[in-house]
Amino acid sequence: MQNKRCTRCGASIDLAAGYCPHCGAQQPISYTQGGYTPPYQPAGPRCQQQNNTATLVLGIVGIICAFFVPIVGCVCAVIGLVMSIQNSKNGQSDTTGKLLSGAALVILVGRVVLSILFSLLGFGLFLGFASLW
Ligand SMILES: [Zn+2]
Numbered sequence: 001m002q003n004k005r006c007t008r009c010g011a012s013i014d015l016a017a018g019y020c021p022h023c024g025a026q027q028p029i030s031y032t033q034g035g036y037t038p039p040y041q042p043a044g045p046r047c048q049q050q051n052n053t054a055t056l057v058l059g060i061v062g063i064i065c066a067f068f069v070p071i072v073g074c075v076c077a078v079i080g081l082v083m084s085i086q087n088s089k090n091g092q093s094d095t096t097g098k099l100l101s102g103a104a105l106v107i108l109v110g111r112v113v114l115s116i117l118f119s120l121l122g123f124g125l126f127l128g129f130a131s132l133w
Pocket of ligand 1: 006007008009010011020021022023024025
């Protein structure tokens with residue numbers, strides 16, 4: 001027999017028990033219990049719209065922040081990309097979210113590469129001038 005813990009008093013109780021025998025607290029229904037399947041909830045267009053809007057906003061904010069606040073842009077882009085991949089896994093195509101988040105990441109990587117190149121260039125010029133002395 002499998003046991004679970006009471007949500008109120010923490011006592012070990014039967015997995016199938018609806019109430020705790022110790023304190024009487026109602027227990028959440030265990031979805032892993034055999035025979036019971038959660039009610040079917042079709043993914044409504046409203047839900048999909050909200051998810052896609054979230055990745056859209058995250059992607060746009062990511063691109064804007066990539067120029068001004070790279071750390072925030074990076075966080076937004078990564079979250080947007082993960083969310084859009086999740087949307088795709090759930091059967092919701094979210095190409096816009098992926099493209100925007102991907103673009104934000106490309107801009108961020110490009111920024112980092114450019115800043116490294118410029119600092120190397122600056123260092124090279126500094127060495128060049130220094131060798132003149
Ligand atoms: Zn209890």
